[in-house]
Amino acid sequence: MTASFVLLFGLAGMLAASAASALTSALPWLGTVVGVSLIAVGGLLASGRALDFAVAPRAAQRLRTATRTLGLGGYLAYGLA
Numbered sequence: 001m002t003a004s005f006v007l008l009f010g011l012a013g014m015l016a017a018s019a020a021s022a023l024t025s026a027l028p029w030l031g032t033v034v035g036v037s038l039i040a041v042g043g044l045l046a047s048g049r050a051l052d053f054a055v056a057p058r059a060a061q062r063l064r065t066a067t068r069t070l071g072l073g074g075y076l077a078y079g080l081a
Helices: 002-024 027-046 055-066 072-080
Strands: none
Touching: 055 072
C-alpha cells in the first residue's frame, strides 16, 4: 500500500513539475498581457464608459431555474450561483 502511494504521488509530482517548467517560460509574457489588459480596462473605466457583459444575466436566469431542481445538479447550480 505504501508503494502504491509513493508511485501515485511520485508520478503526480513529476507531471506537475514538468507542467510547471513548461509554464515558467510563458509567465513573463502572460504577466505582460495581463498587465496591458488591466491598463486598457482601467483607461476604459476612467473615461466614463462601463463594462457590460450580456452573458451574466442569462447565466443567472439559468442558474435560478436550475437551483430549484432536487438532486446533485440542483446542489451544483446552487453552489455556482
